Amino acid sequence: MSDYRAPLSDMRFVMDKLAGFAELSSQVPAFAEATPDMADAILDEAAKFTEQVLAPLNAVGDKEGCQLTEHGVTTPTGWKAAYQNFCDAGWNGITGPADFEGHGQPDTLGVAVREMVASANLSFSLCPMLTFGAVQALITCASDELKATYLARMVTGEWTGTMNLTEPQAGSDLALIRSRAEPQPDGSYRVFGQKIFITYGDHDLTDNIVHLVLARLPDAPPGVRGISLFLVPKFLVNDDGSLGERNDAQCVSIEHKLGIHASPTCVLAFGDNGGAVGYLLGEANRGLEYMFVMMNEARLGVGLQGVALGERAYQLALAYARERKQGRDAVTGDALVTLDKHPDIRRMLMLMKSRVEASRALAYVAAGMLDRAHAHPDPETRKHNLMLAEFMIPLVKGGATEMSIDVTSLGIQVHGGMGFIEETGAAQHWRDARITTIYEGTTGIQANDLIFRKLMRDGGATAHAVFAQISETAEALRSSPRPDLQAIGNRLQQALNDWTEATAWVLARIKEDTAGVLSAAVPYLHLAASVCGGWQLGRAAQIAAHMLAQDTGDTRFLRAKIATAHFYADHVLSQAIGLKHSVCAGGDALAGLSADMLDV
């Protein structure tokens, strides 16, 4: 199996040239110390750590998985030491608040580090990712006292965090949550209920775990407006900060899953023995609202997982294709050439590479928007960037995760029969990828968010602002003297026209034909994501051509960037018109279909 190598050249190019990292440190005082030089040093260190420490444990984790013992969940061989190293090196708190022992780095850098961690070892990466989400929730709504007790220890990774939303009857629909919390005279609560699909709900990496739990108070209104958020530690914490009693929160089983075997997915029982001690976070009945605060980051994080898995699968497939000799060169007739000489293999490799790079660019650009939305000194800039980021996030989450299923599948295909053998490693990436379109909101939910919130809330104004920027990029490409840039520009303009037309169709029908628009939502998301990915690759090609003309930068890398954008334009942007047809067909064919007609 090939080792993972962090794609530093592309990461730096995207951060610097597309996501505006340097401007961020000069324009945003909060990030004044995040200079490109410092970022370079951090990226180098992150590459070393993920390549050398985390990547080798990926296959081990897949094979061993986690076990539920009488002492709780145990992680695979080597996991605990790696986690300790990870925290000691400060990776857990890279973007965490400086007031609580974090490093306060911008997300635009954080996404690169998170991508590396997820590429090296997706199962491992889920633990800090969940902790990161819990940290954000505490920053948003915890009392100073709770912050003082918990926050720094979670930022450093000394303790980890979990998110307890799902219950057996309440998956995508949180209105159905039944867990309950009873107020106690001392101001604390007793929490009761069963939660499922709890990532890292129990483990042996740290000596405490901080569960954030959605539950209802006795007098809460029904539905989503009656859900509150509670902090329920695995071990209670004494006033001096030492660990106290074991709380009544137990892992009762772990799931046997298709992938991410080393990430324990737990069923947690709260209060089976009298009630789990919990503390209300923020105000009563606002739990879901607090959850939504971290939704952007969480969904961006899962989108990054898609990028990460695609990248790792690409590297593995490329290494195999370069080594394995099979067949004759179709053009030269040379006998016994390596697989990468065959045009169809090269097509697959380029499809992998171009889709991964398009998704990476869009994800990092979205992170740059989030950084500006959170920390830019100008309120208008903050607001504008928040609108843009929120528009992009369902595209990143939905687009990059669906991409990762396709790309990791191509990774298997490049290997031929060897891809089907587990020891090769290609299959694990595909299995791991399969969860990414499901958790943190399925692709269907991302598509609904895109249309019914992000598109509808301003009548398409943000969308049209994006269209204008894309059109500018397309125009610049089309006026280039280079035929390859012209080709990219033409495809981008055509695809943008298709997206614009589909958007008009959606906006025109959204109120009168909700069912039709809902059935067009996922194709619409794919259309939007592919055009935005092509937009970023188009920008990259334009910049690369400029740098080549100026004779700056790495020629090989820059020429590859243009060829990659060209390939994407020919093979992905070219599909936009078909997606437009799907969108605009709406629910026509479903309209006459009664439920019993689905029968076999």
Next chain:
Amino acid sequence: MSDYRAPLSDMRFVMDKLAGFAELSSQVPAFAEATPDMADAILDEAAKFTEQVLAPLNAVGDKEGCQLTEHGVTTPTGWKAAYQNFCDAGWNGITGPADFEGHGQPDTLGVAVREMVASANLSFSLCPMLTFGAVQALITCASDELKATYLARMVTGEWTGTMNLTEPQAGSDLALIRSRAEPQPDGSYRVFGQKIFITYGDHDLTDNIVHLVLARLPDAPPGVRGISLFLVPKFLVNDDGSLGERNDAQCVSIEHKLGIHASPTCVLAFGDNGGAVGYLLGEANRGLEYMFVMMNEARLGVGLQGVALGERAYQLALAYARERKQGRDAVTGDALVTLDKHPDIRRMLMLMKSRVEASRALAYVAAGMLDRAHAHPDPETRKHNLMLAEFMIPLVKGGATEMSIDVTSLGIQVHGGMGFIEETGAAQHWRDARITTIYEGTTGIQANDLIFRKLMRDGGATAHAVFAQISETAEALRSSPRPDLQAIGNRLQQALNDWTEATAWVLARIKEDTAGVLSAAVPYLHLAASVCGGWQLGRAAQIAAHMLAQDTGDTRFLRAKIATAHFYADHVLSQAIGLKHSVCAGGDALAGLSADMLDV
């Protein structure tokens, strides 16, 4: 987990209305006894057997897998009894030659039975499938003596067969085969070499296994023209038909695979202890030619596996969507409706259903062509049908298997988080499907076969004959008074135009720009397969509308057939134009790409 139910209504409709089963028994004397009534009875029995005996063992097989012990490979609990039942009931020889204890049924019926077996239990189905291939090879090239010894016992399933092609250095490229055979004074041979990826290369289902092995004679020319085919039994057979000595052919390991866990994939060592006794089949150096004789059936068989897995995944997803309550009805506002009421879930279910039915129709129609090619009394009809069948088979193999990966993935998606839990069963279908685009020739190899043999050999004449038929169907649909049929007809005509244009592009460049055409081959295959699938669904819709107008047949089924064709037209045929763009982009973006530009 939902049980499998054989989709008898659709199978019968496709056989009768699309593949011309009734005409077959009236026009082809060899199939005179294969009347529709008899076929009905056989289908009913096959449904019962596969639903009750084979389907329940599918999950067991996935969980337990096979084991290599010191006595050879053992199959999972219940496997041996099921295999015995399968043979006793005569299923193994359903299309086998009547002279050798087969039932001599046409392939058009055989495919329906084979689909059911593969739906119920793909791992199980591989054993009779491989035996079926070996039987065809023996019919083609074995001496009367070898036939007398082996054939009937393989047709009944008393003994099974294997195909030994691949070696560690020789996968898709059989020119690289190194196994060798040394002639002995008694006219037999001693075979030496190692073969990998041998399906059911060893097992405990029967007391003998007949290996067909590709190897080189001492004086053989290099490359594919120097490969001969040998029969190497696991146990030698005495003159009286009783089993003799154990032969020198050993299973030395079995693979740990992503899917089809219960189908043992073996490394076989021939001749490690002095030489495996083998018998030359047919003439020396014609081994590959004999293998090609059974290629059509084998590839059709793997295409059917794609149909089978898609069908099973659809049934499982539909059952879950009908049972699981989650979320509000987007139109009526009703709280807590089942998943199948949500438009995006319905879109996914319809995408699954329509793609499975399109693939089934095309596969059965191809089987009908093969039956006529083999057994029609008129030589011209035989020849014409052989050309058509050979044109369709890469579309069935490549199209239906790629479909099965997408459709089984949708099956997981419909389940949400539950789809990622192995006990649900949806994941197994996806894992099992992943091998189908690889074995019996990867999708890339199917695409090359389509373009460089099937299209090129008659300068596109067969393709144009198919275009003319599709155009006729589209025209009939467009002239229907029903708007839904018109919509289907319009999409079909447009997609046909795209395919026609792409074909002209390919034929114009095939000689001067081989690399460009090769890199367009897989998109071309997808384009062709999707149009041919839409053609069959279009025919189905037309017939269904006619039957509804005549008030014959099952109204619910016929209306569903039209809605399904309409959905496919809107969501699959509509993508043809994008695929045409991909094809006609050819290798443009690859042309300037040097190998080092693929680097990370």
